[in-house]
Amino acid sequence: MTDMQFEKIALIGIGLIGSSIARAIREKGLAREVAISTRSSETLKRAEELGLGTSYHTSAAEAAEEADLVIVSVPVGASGAVAAEIAVALKPGAILTDVGSTKASVIQQMLPHVPDGVHFIPGHPIAGTEHSGPDAGFADLFQGRWCILTPVAGTALEPLARLRLFWETLGSKVDEMEPEHHDKVLAIVSHLPHIIAYNIVGTAADLETVTESEVIKYSASGFRDFTRLAASDPVMWRDVCLHNKDAILEMLARFSEDLAYLQRAIRWGEADKLFDLFTRTRAVRRSIIEAGQDTAAPDFGRHIKGGN
Numbered sequence: 106m107t108d109m110q111f112e113k114i115a116l117i118g119i120g121l122i123g124s125s126i127a128r129a130i131r132e133k134g135l136a137r138e139v140a141i142s143t144r145s146s147e148t149l150k151r152a153e154e155l156g157l158g159t160s161y162h163t164s165a166a167e168a169a170e171e172a173d174l175v176i177v178s179v180p181v182g183a184s185g186a187v188a189a190e191i192a193v194a195l196k197p198g199a200i201l202t203d204v205g206s207t208k209a210s211v212i213q214q215m216l217p218h219v220p221d222g223v224h225f226i227p228g229h230p231i232a233g234t235e236h237s238g239p240d241a242g243f244a245d246l247f248q249g250r251w252c253i254l255t256p257v258a259g260t261a262l263e264p265l266a267r268l269r270l271f272w273e274t275l276g277s278k279v280d281e282m283e284p285e286h287h288d289k290v291l292a293i294v295s296h297l298p299h300i301i302a303y304n305i306v307g308t309a310a311d312l313e314t315v316t317e318s319e320v321i322k323y324s325a326s327g328f329r330d331f332t333r334l335a336a337s338d339p340v341m342w343r344d345v346c347l348h349n350k351d352a353i354l355e356m357l358a359r360f361s362e363d364l365a366y367l368q369r370a371i372r373w374g375e376a377d378k379l380f381d382l383f384t385r386t387r388a389v390r391r392s393i394i395e396a397g398q399d400t401a402a403p404d405f406g407r408h409i410k411g412g413n
């Protein structure tokens with residue numbers, strides 16, 4: 106057990122991310138009290154059965170009362186409504202943060218509700234799986250992964266340092282970024298891969314009616330990797346698409362152009378173009394491995410559990 110970093114932490118939303126944070130807090134002894142809130146009483150009951158907190162509330166405001174740190178872990182489209190709900194309960198000096206996959210929209214939704222004296226510091230752990238719900242979480246999800254903080258103008262240094270230390274204690278490496286820059290970077294490294302996966306699996310599912318069970322029967326590992334991403338939570342990814350629209354459309358336009366180049370090279374048998382592209386992309390994979398960033402798949406395979 107390390108020293109308590111916080112007297113009371115409130116976790117609003119207790120799915121994959123909220124419950125992973127709860128488990129890590131419990132394991133590392135980071136708070137005396139952990140108040141958990143979620144909309145659905147069924148999920149709340151499950152969180153209690155798993156012993157994820159010290160008190161359980163269907164009211165987010167009730168959970169947030171007297172908390173030193175409030176972490177909002179709900180689909181990004183629900184951020185504004187949650188902020189509006191908890192605003193009256195936030196105590197002066199409290200740190201309010203989130204884990205949403207998009208940042209500019211979350212800031213736009215939450216900031217207007219943040220009372221004076223509350224330190225709002227948006228965040229995003231770049232760690233997850235295709236699973237959702239409180240059973241899917243695990244304490245070492247954040248181990249060795251990046252967490253990006255996107256502080257708003259005028260953020261005080263002390264609460265920023267406290268939040269940074271919190272994520273570091275969970276095993277994360279912490280970076281700071283402008284929210285708009287975050288949204289562009291994540292659009293290409295995370296949002297587009299999911300959209301491409303949803304699309305290719307959708308195309309294959311349509312073909313399935315023609316080929317009957319062949320898509321499943323002969324699915325090689327390439328297609329199977331796409332099905333993992335395409336099994337991710339539909340509400341979460343609907344919200345990501347709606348709330349990072351501009352950056353995603355910008356990256357999709359680039360992607361479509363590059364796909365047309367590839368399509369043309371295949372049509373005209375341009376062997377050198379194909380070879381050059383495939384050589385360049387192989388180098389990207391190698392540099393990811395050299396940077397030690399290829400930890401996700403083997404570690405996370407152990408945590409295949411149920412849904413929401």
Ligand SMILES: NC(=O)C1=CN([C@@H]2O[C@H](COP(=O)(O)OP(=O)(O)OC[C@H]3O[C@@H](n4cnc5c(N)ncnc54)[C@H](O)[C@@H]3O)[C@@H](O)[C@H]2O)C=CC1
Nearest residue numbers: 118119120121122178179180181183205206233234237238
């Ligand atoms: N799943 C992943 O791999 C990652 C997700 N994120 C972000 O973390 C946040 C939470 O995602 P997960 O934990 O994966 O989702 P989840 O589906 O496992 O859990 C979501 C939680 O939010 C609650 N919730 C859903 N709709 C709500 C609403 N309208 N109002 C209030 N509460 C609501 C649910 O009851 C549940 O407790 C999202 O913003 C997502 O973008 C960030 C990093 C990775």
Ligand SMILES: O=C(O)C(=O)Cc1ccc(O)cc1
Nearest residue numbers: 206230231232233234235295
């Ligand atoms: O499961 C995967 O491969 C992921 O990419 C997880 C993930 C999903 C959303 C995020 O905002 C961050 C990480």
